[in-house]
Amino acid sequence: MIILGSNSEVAQAFVEECLAKGEKFQTIYLLSSNPETTEKFAGHIQVKFFQHSEIIPLDLMNDIDYKTLENINSDVLFCATGYLGLGTEEGLYDDENTERIIDVNYAKLVPVLNFFAKRMESKRSGTMIVLSSVAGERGRQSNFIYGSAKAALTAYLSGLRNYLFDKKVHVLTVKPGFMDTKMTEGLPLNPALTAGPKKAAEGIYKAFKNKKDVAYVLPIWAIVMFIIRNIPEFIFKKLKL
Amino acid sequence: MKPNFIQKVTNWGNFPVVEKEMKSEDSVSKIKQFVKDHNEVIARGNGRCYGDASLGEHIFSTKRLNKFISFDRLNGVIECEAGVLLSEVLDISVPQGYFLYVTPGTKYISVGGAIASDVHGKNHHAEGCFSEYVIEFKLIDENSEVLICSREENADKFWATIGGMGLTGIILSAKFKLKNIESAYIKQESIKAENLDEVFRLFDESEDWTYNVAWIDCFQKGKNLGRSILMRGEHALKAELPVNLQKKTLKLKEKPKPKIPFYFPGFVLNSLSIKIFNFLYYNKQTKKQLNNFIDYETFFYPLDVINDWNKIYGKSGFIQYQMVIPKENGKEGMRQILDTIAKSGNGSFLAVLKLFGKNNPQAYNSFPVEGYTLALDFKVNKGLRKLVDQLDTIVENFGGRIYLTKDSMSRSSLTNYLQNVDSSKFVSLQHKRIINNG
Ligand SMILES: Cc1cc2nc3c(=O)[nH]c(=O)nc-3n(C[C@H](O)[C@H](O)[C@H](O)COP(=O)(O)OP(=O)(O)OC[C@H]3O[C@@H](n4cnc5c(N)ncnc54)[C@H](O)[C@@H]3O)c2cc1C
Numbered sequence: 001m002i003i004l005g006s007n008s009e010v011a012q013a014f015v016e017e018c019l020a021k022g023e024k025f026q027t028i029y030l031l032s033s034n035p036e037t038t039e040k041f042a043g044h045i046q047v048k049f050f051q052h053s054e055i056i057p058l059d060l061m062n063d064i065d066y067k068t069l070e071n072i073n074s075d076v077l078f079c080a081t082g083y084l085g086l087g088t089e090e091g092l093y094d095d096e097n098t099e100r101i102i103d104v105n106y107a108k109l110v111p112v113l114n115f116f117a118k119r120m121e122s123k124r125s126g127t128m129i130v131l132s133s134v135a136g137e138r139g140r141q142s143n144f145i146y147g148s149a150k151a152a153l154t155a156y157l158s159g160l161r162n163y164l165f166d167k168k169v170h171v172l173t174v175k176p177g178f179m180d181t182k183m184t185e186g187l188p189l190n191p192a193l194t195a196g197p198k199k200a201a202e203g204i205y206k207a208f209k210n211k212k213d214v215a216y217v218l219p220i221w222a223i224v225m226f227i228i229r230n231i232p233e234f235i236f237k238k239l240k241l
Numbered sequence: 242m243k244p245n246f247i248q249k250v251t252n253w254g255n256f257p258v259v260e261k262e263m264k265s266e267d268s269v270s271k272i273k274q275f276v277k278d279h280n281e282v283i284a285r286g287n288g289r290c291y292g293d294a295s296l297g298e299h300i301f302s303t304k305r306l307n308k309f310i311s312f313d314r315l316n317g318v319i320e321c322e323a324g325v326l327l328s329e330v331l332d333i334s335v336p337q338g339y340f341l342y343v344t345p346g347t348k349y350i351s352v353g354g355a356i357a358s359d360v361h362g363k364n365h366h367a368e369g370c371f372s373e374y375v376i377e378f379k380l381i382d383e384n385s386e387v388l389i390c391s392r393e394e395n396a397d398k399f400w401a402t403i404g405g406m407g408l409t410g411i412i413l414s415a416k417f418k419l420k421n422i423e424s425a426y427i428k429q430e431s432i433k434a435e436n437l438d439e440v441f442r443l444f445d446e447s448e449d450w451t452y453n454v455a456w457i458d459c460f461q462k463g464k465n466l467g468r469s470i471l472m473r474g475e476h477a478l479k480a481e482l483p484v485n486l487q488k489k490t491l492k493l494k495e496k497p498k499p500k501i502p503f504y505f506p507g508f509v510l511n512s513l514s515i516k517i518f519n520f521l522y523y524n525k526q527t528k529k530q531l532n533n534f535i536d537y538e539t540f541f542y543p544l545d546v547i548n549d550w551n552k553i554y555g556k557s558g559f560i561q562y563q564m565v566i567p568k569e570n571g572k573e574g575m576r577q578i579l580d581t582i583a584k585s586g587n588g589s590f591l592a593v594l595k596l597f598g599k600n601n602p603q604a605y606n607s608f609p610v611e612g613y614t615l616a617l618d619f620k621v622n623k624g625l626r627k628l629v630d631q632l633d634t635i636v637e638n639f640g641g642r643i644y645l646t647k648d649s650m651s652r653s654s655l656t657n658y659l660q661n662v663d664s665s666k667f668v669s670l671q672h673k674r675i676i677n678n679g
Contacts, residue, residue: 009305036268040308040322047309047321048333182305185265186244 002074002116004058005081006030007037009181010131013201014078015041019049021205029072031058060108061100069115075123076208077116079130081109084183087143098145105149110156117160120169127170129208130157134175134216137225140241161213173214174204177221193220250300253551254291255504256558256621256649259670261298267305272411273385275301281668284407286351287326290358291561292649293670294406301411303353309333310414318376320416323353328545330419331537336491339419340476340537342374346593348542353412358646359404359607362541363452363474366598370607371417372403378415383666387413401661404606406645408662408672424490426477427452427540432530433523437467437579441572444596447473452540457592458519459617460512462583466576469594470526477534486534493536500548507555510620515588544591554620560649562632563616565597566641571613574639578615578632585628589617606659608644616647626650645671653679 001018003011015028028045030053032038038055045051056068060081083104091097103109113130120126135143136150154173161171178184178194195203200217207215216222231239251258263285266272276282283297287304303324310320317339319330327341328348334340345360354360356378359370377391380402388410390399402409434440440455447453450473457469479490544550551559566574575594582589593616597609619625633652636643642658643651653675662672 034268036270040267040310043310044308047312182265182267184244186246 001025002029002031002072002077004031004077004079004112006032006041006055007034008080008082009197010176010179010200010204011078011080012041013197014080014129014204015045016048017198017201017205019045019051025051025074025076027074028053029074030055031069033057033059033061058112060104060112064108064112066115069112072116073119075120075126077120077126077128079109079113079128081105082131082133082183084143084146088141088145092145101145102149105146106152106156109153113156113160117164117169121164121167124168127172127208128160129172129174129204131174131176132157134177134221134225136175138228138236142241170211172204172207172212174207174217175214175221175225176200176217177224179217193218193224250285250288250296251558252288252290252292252295254558254560254621254649255551255554255556256560257293257296257670258558259293259296261296261300263300263302265302265305267307269381269387269413272301272381272413273387275299276381276383276385276411276666280665282411282666283669284323284353284357284411284667286324286354286357287349289347289350289354290646291559292647293674294358294646294648295354296670297668303351303411306353306413310416312337314339317419317421318416319419320414321352322414323356323378323412324351326351327355334419335422335425335493335537338422338491340422342368342418342420343371344541346542347545348538349545352415352417356403356412356415357405357407359604360646361595361597361609363454363595365609366448366453366596367451369598369601370404370604370609372604372607373601374418375403376416376418378402379413380409381411381413383410383664397661400603401606403604404608405659405662406606406671407669408659408664408667410667422476422491423479424477424482424486425493425537426482426486426490426534427474427537428477428481428532429472429474429535429540430530430532431470431472431526433526433528434467434469434471436461436465437469437572437576440467440469440471440594443471447471451475453596455594456522457579457594457615458523459579459582459592460516460519460588462580466579466583468523470523472540474540476537482534493538496538496546498546498548501550501552504552504556505554507557507620510553510555510590512586512588515590518590519588554618557621559618559620560625560629561616561618561647562629562651563614563644563647564632564636564641564655565608565610565612565614565644566636566639567610567612570639574635574641575613575615577635581631581635582617582628585624585631587619587622587624587628589619591618592616606662608642608646610642612641614644616644 042053085101086097132154133150135147136154139147157173178189180196195217203217246262248263279299281298285295285300306322306324308322312319343362355371359372380388388395452474455469455471461468600610643655
């Protein structure tokens with residue numbers, strides 16, 4: 001299994017969920033920009049599941065050294081990279097913030113996903129599970145730079161799914177709503193709409209096994225987003241969302 | 242939306258409830274920074290202490306320090322971060338033939354919490370406290386430095402931290418020994434006792450058993466005072482097990498867990514319902530003595546079977562009152578305590594009696610001293626403070642003390658026994674309360 005963004009709590013919970021469910025992997029490739037937490041995690045799954053893993057540095061903000069990715073071989077890829085950045089109020093006119101959000105969530109990520117897509121295409125097998133976001137379904141005034149980058153990612157994934165369909169490669173787009181993770185700690189989130197990493201991982205694992213194309217982490221989000229998508233623009237523009 | 246980290250926080254008794262900053266990190270450099278940046282920090286594990294011990298102005302939650310570091314399967318030595326729960330340790334150790342030397346009555350506590358409270362189990366008379374099996378731990382001290390603490394290295398910090406209730410720093414990780422087991426089952430004998438004299442006699446007779454505990458029906462008065470069931474147990478050897486358990490000796494089937502979905506309204510747990518419960522519990526066992534084999538979860542963690550059972554006590558919460566009375570006065574002290582409770586009509590759902598053996602004098606901040614210990618749950622209501630005060634007086638008269646990890650309202654003369662923990666950095670609401678009262 002290949003994990004992009006291995007210090008993400010959801011990614012780690014997903015790995016644990018797979019191993020707890022008895023999935024077997026020769027090696028788990030942990031790609032991450034944060035060696036400290038990733039190394040701890042590698043030790044953890046070794047102790048807990050006897051699972052061998054390899055840590056490979058990957059920082060989407062730097063040039064990618066594709067040579068380091070060459071020997072990676074696996075049928076499952078899980079991508080949890082992402083960057084929330086500053087919202088509109090603090091960050092809209094901060095160009096560095098804007099670029100970074102677009103780069104990490106879309107521009108610099110897509111070539112890396114393509115790299116692995118190509119390998120799966122040539123092997124005619126595999127699953128790519130990629131976390132996008134409900135924020136990509138409609139731009140809202142509070143964080144539409146992030147939303148737009150995720151919207152681009154979602155469109156990319158749906159195209160990729162379409163392209164890889166007859167090449168026997170499956171693409172699963174996951175749209176988590178609010179999550180109780182480091183990224184959102186301290187924010188006043190509505191508990192009914194918020195999933196912890198473990199809960200999210202269980203949902204994603206099910207969607208993976210059932211070969212779903214698009215999955216929300218909590219079913220309630222499908223309803224929430226259905227409503228948000230269908231508010232007419234002339235009303236939507238007046239809302240403070 | 243800017244994070245402010247202010248949250249409603251409360252521990253297992255749902256009393257008291259505070260609104261304070263609570264934060265969690267998994268990187269040592271960020272934890273160091275957190276300690277540097279704040280006055281009055283306190284660590285919190287899984288909040289299974291009942292009262293205000295892990296509450297403070299700036300709470301550091303160890304929930305993200307949840308990784309295993311190593312497991313030496315040959316020698317039964319495990320190392321993990323402080324937020325790992327005992328349940329997670331058991332999940333990986335039991336199938337390998339290892340058990341915790343010391344476990345409290347719930348497995349949902351963190352390793353850091355086990356050290357900070359120096360928890361005890363049903364085997365204190367035989368195997369002591371959790372600290373006996375701790376080899377070393379890492380601690381962030383008030384200067385934001387990481388110290389390795391063991392009996393040899395930084396020994397002063399090692400002993401002050403054990404039972405030190407988080408007041409010496411934040412434990413980051415720990416290495417400790419596990420005990421060999423042949424099966425995940427316990428050979429159990431449960432024996433009914435008519436009254437206090439009989440249960441004390443049974444405790445004396447059971448001294449050679451590793452695990453001993455008695456459940457008391459605290460509504461009984463007069464000659465039935467102290468009516469109880471004593472349960473004693475040993476880890477079952479493979480060869481002893483009945484045939485139906487012999488196939489998979491180290492693996493238990495997963496059982497579904499009922500959940501308490503909401504806080505029960507206050508009237509559910511009145512003294513009548515407790516009386517009925519206690520009557521049924523005592524009479525469920527019809528024979529004087531029952532011998533059987535049960536899995537370790539049923540033996541050690543009967544309450545963990547129901548998630549969130551603390552909600553039964555309603556929104557106003559409950560306290561657990563646990564004291565120890567030195568052995569020489571133990572019986573008389575227990576008699577007075579049970580008598581006072583029976584008279585107050587404030588019955589306890591759960592009253593657990595254990596016998597502590599000799600304490601380890603090096604672990605000077607640990608709660609246990611040789612004697613009898615009783616733990617009781619009381620719903621928080623108007624009359625409770627008066628009852629606690631009456632009980633405190635008895636405990637004081639007999640030279641006993643209160644278990645800090647369950648305390649939220651006892652008097653400071655019974656709860657101020659900690660030494661070498663005074664720092665301006667690590668401060669809990671409990672410690673402030675105790676110091677201010679004293
Ligand atoms: C049903 C039930 C049964 C119980 N039975 C027993 C029993 O039989 N015997 C027994 O001894 N106890 C028992 N307890 C109490 C429990 O074992 C202790 O309160 C334990 O310390 C709780 O651990 P925690 O991880 O929840 O820590 P918390 O409750 O969050 O904290 C407890 C104390 O430890 C400190 N602390 C926690 N983590 C750290 C850390 N990383 N570094 C420094 N300090 C830290 C806190 O500051 C606080 O003072 C029981 C509790 C329950 C709910």
